[in-house]
Amino acid sequence: MFVLIATSALMMAQPPVSTDAAPDTPPPGAPYAVPGEEKVDPYTLSPQNAGARPFAGTGMAHAFHGQEGIHRIVERFTQLSYDDKVIGEIFFKHDKVRFKRTLFEQFCFLLNAGCSYSGRDMASSHKDLGVQQADMNRLVELLQRAMSEEHVRFAAQNRFLSKLAPMRPDVVVR
Amino acid sequence: MRKPFFRSVLSPAAFGLCASCLLPVTASGEPLRNEGKLLLTNGISTVEGASGGGLAPWATIAGNETKDGIGVSAHVTDDELKDYEYRSAGAALGLFNRLELSYARQNFNTQKIGAALGLGRDYTFRQDVVGAKLRLLGDVVYDNPLVPAIAVGVQYKHNLNGSIVRALGAKSASGVDVYASATKLILADSLLVNTTLRMTKANQIGLLGFGGDKSDAYHLEFEGSLAYQLSRRLVVGGEYRSKPDNLGVAHENAWFDGFVAYAVNRNLTATVAYTDLGSIATIDRQRGALFSLQAAF
Numbered sequence: 215m216f217v218l219i220a221t222s223a224l225m226m227a228q229p230p231v232s233t234d235a236a237p238d239t240p241p242p243g244a245p246y247a248v249p250g251e252e253k254v255d256p257y258t259l260s261p262q263n264a265g266a267r268p269f270a271g272t273g274m275a276h277a278f279h280g281q282e283g284i285h286r287i288v289e290r291f292t293q294l295s296y297d298d299k300v301i302g303e304i305f306f307k308h309d310k311v312r313f314k315r316t317l318f319e320q321f322c323f324l325l326n327a328g329c330s331y332s333g334r335d336m337a338s339s340h341k342d343l344g345v346q347q348a349d350m351n352r353l354v355e356l357l358q359r360a361m362s363e364e365h366v367r368f369a370a371q372n373r374f375l376s377k378l379a380p381m382r383p384d385v386v387v388r
Numbered sequence: 389m390r391k392p393f394f395r396s397v398l399s400p401a402a403f404g405l406c407a408s409c410l411l412p413v414t415a416s417g418e419p420l421r422n423e424g425k426l427l428l429t430n431g432i433s434t435v436e437g438a439s440g441g442g443l444a445p446w447a448t449i450a451g452n453e454t455k456d457g458i459g460v461s462a463h464v465t466d467d468e469l470k471d472y473e474y475r476s477a478g479a480a481l482g483l484f485n486r487l488e489l490s491y492a493r494q495n496f497n498t499q500k501i502g503a504a505l506g507l508g509r510d511y512t513f514r515q516d517v518v519g520a521k522l523r524l525l526g527d528v529v530y531d532n533p534l535v536p537a538i539a540v541g542v543q544y545k546h547n548l549n550g551s552i553v554r555a556l557g558a559k560s561a562s563g564v565d566v567y568a569s570a571t572k573l574i575l576a577d578s579l580l581v582n583t584t585l586r587m588t589k590a591n592q593i594g595l596l597g598f599g600g601d602k603s604d605a606y607h608l609e610f611e612g613s614l615a616y617q618l619s620r621r622l623v624v625g626g627e628y629r630s631k632p633d634n635l636g637v638a639h640e641n642a643w644f645d646g647f648v649a650y651a652v653n654r655n656l657t658a659t660v661a662y663t664d665l666g667s668i669a670t671i672d673r674q675r676g677a678l679f680s681l682q683a684a685f
């Protein structure tokens with residue numbers, strides 16, 4: 215738990231342009247996991263791994279209440295997903311610490327809230343999960359719930375989902 | 389762990405106690421996959437039974453199932469017009485979010501006008517509509533935002549008042565409509581856009597038969613829907629539907645509506661609309677309030 219809080223505190227304190235010391239951008243050649251996370255097979259770091267280009271301007275970052283808001287959404291969304299009766303079974307074996315960190319980075323990156331994304335691409339991170347369409351929709355609903363609890367306007371929620379919706383073919387594999 | 393696709397239809401929980409329909413799991417804690425679709429993405433039953441926006445069929449497939457299941461829906465609609473009352477009830481089956489089979493019975497009660505037209509008070513035109521719709525490609529919500537869901541459909545319509553509609557000038561008591569719809573929810577703007585092109589001979593969608601003294605040819609008609617999503621549950625929109633004008637004695641106009649649809653829960657959608665159906669059976673300005681309830685599983 216301490217590691218978690220420390221990691222998130224570090225991320226929130228991170229300046230808009232990531233530095234070498236930031237935990238979400240491991241230096242080249244490092245294992246692509248930060249302390250406290252399970253090891254992952256090496257992969258190529260690229261902003262393209264995030265699956266979409268970020269929004270322009272600061273409107274969306276504001277609508278999501280900046281990095282702090284995004285952080286709360288990811289925290290709540292992760293909790294809902296891991297505890298969910300429908301899709302929890304897909305999540306429970308997977309490293310929650312890493313999931314929260316990389317998902318935060320991805321959301322923050324896409325919302326142009328000042329992060330870079332250091333995780334894997336969507337196809338390779340979901341290829342073995344057996345996600346069905348109903349699971350995808352369930353996940354969208356949980357995300358909508360987390361965004362609503364953060365009081366993100368519905369129009370902004372949909373605008374954000376417009377970045378994620380085209381990623382479906384990489385996620386829903388059967 | 390994952391149950392096969394028939395789970396939705398064959399699962400007793402889906403058809404038994406409706407309390408269990410509201411929950412994502414059965415009492416035994418087993419995951420049910422009969423609620424796979426996002427709210428409202430099964431559309432609103434149209435007056436002809438196909439899923440869509442009330443007037444125009446969309447490239448959606450009825451019921452709450454995804455490509456991994458078979459969903460069902462049923463609707464009742466009541467439109468209280470200035471001089472008439474329109475009612476329809478129907479059901480649809482959605483197979484693997486690919487193929488939709490639908491049926492609707494339409495009743496168009498002429499009320500007092502029936503007497504004035506010499507048909508008798510409350511004379512009711514009735515029609516059966518059997519439909520099939522196939523989604524060819526695309527998705528309403530996901531994938532390439534520039535590629536809409538595209539579906540083609542066919543509707544066989546059989547008017548049950550053959551001798552009367554022929555006396556009015558219709559050439560036939562039954563007819564076949566074919567249509568193609570393209571539908572996309574443009575998430576970035578929370579806007580759903582649908583366009584439908586239909587080939588039809590129907591007079592007042594078939595309630596007054598098919599073809600007439602003015603024309604007995606197929607006409608290409610346009611139907612459009614525009615809807616704005618205010619929340620997960622609430623959408624407001626409007627529709628337009630053009631129609632042929634085949635009968636010399638009773639000219640007809642394009643139809644319009646403005647609607648509010650609310651997903652009460654996953655299984656129930658309520659719609660209220662203002663409809664303007666123009667001139668019907670010689671009486672102009674048939675405007676009124678439409679109420680529709682749709683249950684979907």
Ligand code: HEM
Nearest residue numbers: 301304305308316317320333334339349350353378381385
């Ligand atoms: C467009 C929708 C989605 C996006 C943007 C997304 C995003 C992500 C991201 C950024 C990661 C971390 C990648 C990494 O560790 O390097 C991840 C992993 C994961 N996602 Fe998704 N995801 C989506 C849909 C789904 C769905 C529908 C499910 C299941 C219902 C799911 C389940 C998982 C799981 C279990 C992991 C952990 C994989 C692992 O640890 O190996 N995701 N996702």
